[in-house]
Amino acid sequence: MRSKMRKLPIAAVLSAILLTACDNNSSQTQNPALTTDTPLAVIWNGSKSSGVEIANWGAQTQLEDKSVKVSYQSDHYRPSVKFHPEKPWDWSKFDEFNLAVDIKNLSNESIQVYLSLTDEAGVKEDMEITGSRARSLNRTANLAAGEQGTYFSIIKGKFNDTNAGVREKPYPWKTDEEMFVTRFGKKLDLSRITEVALFVRGNLHDKQIEVSNLRLRKNPEYDDSYLLGLADEFGQNAKQDFPIKVSSVEELKQVANKELAELAQGGLMANRSKYGGWKDGPKLKATGYFRTEKIDGRWWMVDPEGHIFFSHGPANVRMANLTTLTGVDFKDDSVRYIDPSRVTPEDSMGIVEVSDEVRKTRYIASDLRNDMFNWLPSYDNPMAKHYSYRREVHKGPLTSGETFSFYRANLERRYGENFEETWQQVTLDRMNNWGFTSFGNWVDPAFYPNEQVPYFANGWIIGDFKTLKSEHDVWAPLPDPFDPEFVRRAKITIDVIAEEIKGSPWCAGIFVDNEKSWGLPEGTVEQKYGVILATLTVNNADSPAKTFFTDYLKGKYGDIKKLNSAWNFKAENWASIEQGVHLEAPFSTEAVADLSYMLEALSDRYFKVVHDTLAEALPNHLYMGARMANFGMPKETIKASVKYSDVLSFNIYEEGVQPEEWGFLTEFDLPVAIGEFHIGSTTDTGVFHAGLVQAHDHKDRAQMYLDYITSVAAHxxxxxxxxxxxxxxxxxxxxxxxxxxxxxxxxxxxxxYPEMVDAIKSFMSTVYEKRFKGEFDAPAYKK
Structure with a gap:
């Protein structure tokens, strides 16, 4: 386990927050190591290892006697080094075990290394259309510049079998080693492991590591208390110290009062217009609303007064989705009732109050969850107002249950009875003081009337319309945009947005929906067109989209024999197509072309419905697209989004906007916004998972933030x-x-986090001048 930062004295904490960055070189504590190095099996241990082939995919390798040096070049998106056995490894005979590897970072920057394991059913990396499905396990770890050590991933055991309702659990035993943390993955066939890979993705800088001693080891004895008493009364890690940890309500108030005094002296950064645009920059046409314009080869937003505008700020500025399950539930089913006409999904709800009558039916639904907390308020405690209820859960040991918001409770401790109003003003003051120009998506609508910081409105199209399910769904199935009920629900949602906005010029744009599972941009036919293949299996009577697809095929081929010939298929008649068919590999070129057309038609219909509904209700505001993630941005869907969006939007969780990977956007003469990105750290925060992109510590986190946002400004x-x-x-x-x-x-x-505040101010104080002059520009974008 990495060393834990000690807690700074209160004066140092206050100074660090408001004046300068924390001193991350202070003395550290260490947990005693537990030796686990007696291997169950040696996977690879140098050039003399027999029966294992090392392959590189966009990486450069140099084989040594007992190690391999791997160079990951930044002009490749996902360079990888892979270890392949002559015949599949059989690890099924081991019960409690982990895979360990010794890694040294030879780079001048930290590196996030991904570990993946693939069984025999895994997809070939050459992306051949084979019809096989990916079966892999994906984990990740961060190494500081020059850091070396042993990194391990638990492959099998009660740690993996314990569903604690937290994306990553604390270390189950004491060790100085580093554990790869959870990303995603499917349950592997441990009797047929065909690949172990170490890769990076989306790097902005060339990186190099040295790898040795890849082995399997028996898991040590577990610490029986590793999941007990994790959170203190403030929701902080009760078992670790870190720089900004507080130990009393008085200390928390002290910190708050010091910051409030500092913020009172601040305001908008110099050279900012009323709406946060570049006051001293070129004056463009003022329309009274936000719009976009291309100037000297670069796209910009333009504020309502005609000033150049670069949108940067935090998303999810709200107290919704910040509760955690307490392990308590109620036998009274009325608490789980969901209004079918609602327009707000469960994870966007504020506090859901539970009546005293319902609370009388209280019971412990999960001892594991309930025992994680050293403190939760009794129902007669003033802090009980921060209890809520979750009626739906995406994943975890519970499908519903009581929740508690430590963040809201801490706000009340900081600011008193009127904590919500104070929090809103403090947030607005921070936005201006730090230099942000806008809120991102999912800002609490309570901020909409503020007229101090521009915002992006949002809505979800939810309801009882038909959906299109596939095995590649991530958050939820796709809506069926051909269903008239979807069209009706889209209007309901957008009418609500319009009522919230009230025509305000402070609304910079509108996002609708988020990270839909359209399909992968690259991969097998099933991965790219899984939603179409799955829809073809259902009956026309149950799916408006399937009816559209069938009509398309009838119109194109006419005779079922022509379809069979083109697809290398054996449908008896069109009636069998209407009833549902399973199209499987190998796929003909014509079949793939038809699947591609159907995905584009599906995407086109979705974006057209949203665009047309927005244009009718909110004609003066920008449609910002659907915030596509890398698991849902096939070229067909991007093409449709380009047709209907004012601004394209992508959520890019990588080191930055890598020119070689994202240069394709220059093919579209359309502005683009990053809907989501982040970077986190575990070594100096007390948390168990840094997030999707990881830094070594907060000094590194701040630098990675600067690298990322600079890469955005360069595009x-x-x-x-x-x-x-x-x-x-x-x-x-x-x-x-x-x-x-x-x-x-x-x-x-x-x-x-003081290091982050300093970095934000540093970038935002000069972003307009530098971007307008082309000082951020990357060579890849220059003509």
Missing amino acids: PNMVGAHWFQYIDSPLTGRAFDGEPYNVGFVSSTDIP
């Missing part, structure tokens, strides 16, 4: 980027899906 299409999110996730996992990430600009006690 000629980019008009802004929004950090996800404003506040750290709960230590014990957010109720929706267990995310416990250090991804906030402020902690769960509402204390800003």
Whole structure:
């Protein structure tokens, strides 16, 4: 386990927050190591290892006697070094075991290394259309510049079998080694392991590591208390110290009062217009609303007064989705009722109150969850107002249950009875003082009337319409945009947005929906067109989209024999197509072309419905697209989004906007916004998972932030980027899906991370001048 930062004295904490960065070179404590190095099996241990082939995929390797040096070049998106056995490894005979590897970072920067294991059913990396499905396990770890040590991933055992409702659990035993943390993955066939890979993705800088001693080891004895008493009364890690940890309500108030005094002396950065644009820059046409314009080859937003505008700020500035499950539930089913006409999804709800009558039916639904907390308020405690209820859960040991918001409780401790109003003003003051120009997506609508900071409105199209399910769904199935009920629900949602905005010029744009599972941009046919293949299997009577697809095929081929010939298929008649068919590999060229057309038609219909509904209700505001993630941005969907969006939006969780990977955006003469990105750290925060992109510590986190946002400003299409999110996730996992990430600009006690504040101010103080003059420009974008 990495060394824990000691807690600074209160005076140092206050100074660090408001004046300068924390001293990360202070003395550290160490946990005693537990030797686990007796291997169950040696996988690879140098050039003399027999029966293992080393392959590189976009990486450069130099084989040594007992190690391999791996160079990851920044002009490759996902360079990898892979270890392949002559025949599949059989690890099924081992019960409690982990895979360990010794790694040294030879780079001048930290490196985030991904570990993946693949069984025999895994997809070939050459992306051949084979029809096989990916079966892999994906983990990750961060190494500081020059750091070396042993890194391990638990492959099998009760640690993996324990569903604690938190995306990553604390170390189950004491060790100085580093544990790869959870990313994603499927349950592997441990009798047929065909690949172990170490890779990076989206690097902005060349990186190099040295790898040795890849082996399997028996897990040590578990610490029986590793999941007990994790959170203290403030929701902080009760078992670790770190620089901004507080130990009393008095200390928390002291920190708050010191910051409030500092913020009172601040205001807008120099050279900012009323709306946060570049007051001293070129004066463009003022329309009274935000718009976009291309100037000297670079896209910009333009504020309502005609000033150049670069949108940067935090997303998810709200207290929704910050609760954590307490392990308590209620036998009274009325608490789980969900209004089918609602327009707000469960993870965007504020506090859901539970009546005293319902609380009488209280019971412990999960001892494991309930025992994570050293303190939870009794129902007659004033802090009980911060209890809530979750009626739906995306993943975890519970499907519903009581929740608690430590963040809200800490705000009340900091600011008193009127904590919500004070929090809103403090947040606005921070936005201006730090130099941010806008809120990102999912800002609390309570901020909409503020007229101090521009915002992006948002809405979800939810309801009882048909959906399109596939095995590649991430958050939820796709809506069926051909269903008239989807069209009706889109209008309901957008009418609500219009009522909230009230035509305000402070609304910079509108996001609708988020990270839909359209399909992978690259991969097998099943990975790219899984939603279409799955829809083809259902009956036309149950799916408007399937009816559209069938009509398309009938119109194109006419005779079923022509379809069979083109697809190498054996459908009896069109009636069998209507009833549902399973199209499987190998796929003909014509079949793939038809799948591609159907995905584009599906995407086109979705974006057209949203665009047309917005244009009718909110004609003066920008449609910002659907915030596509890398698991849902096939070229067909991007093409449709380009057709209907004013600004394209992508959520890019990498080191930055790598020119070689994202240069394709220059093919579209359209502005682009980053809907989400973040970077986190575990070594000096007390949390168990840094997030999707990881830094070594907060000094490194601040530098990685600067690298990322600079890469955004360098791209000629980019008009802004929004950090996800404003506040750290709960230590014990957010109720929706267990995310416990250090991804906030402020902690769960509402204390800003000083290194991040300094970095934000540094970048935002000069962003307009530097971007306009082309000082950020990357050679890859220059003609």
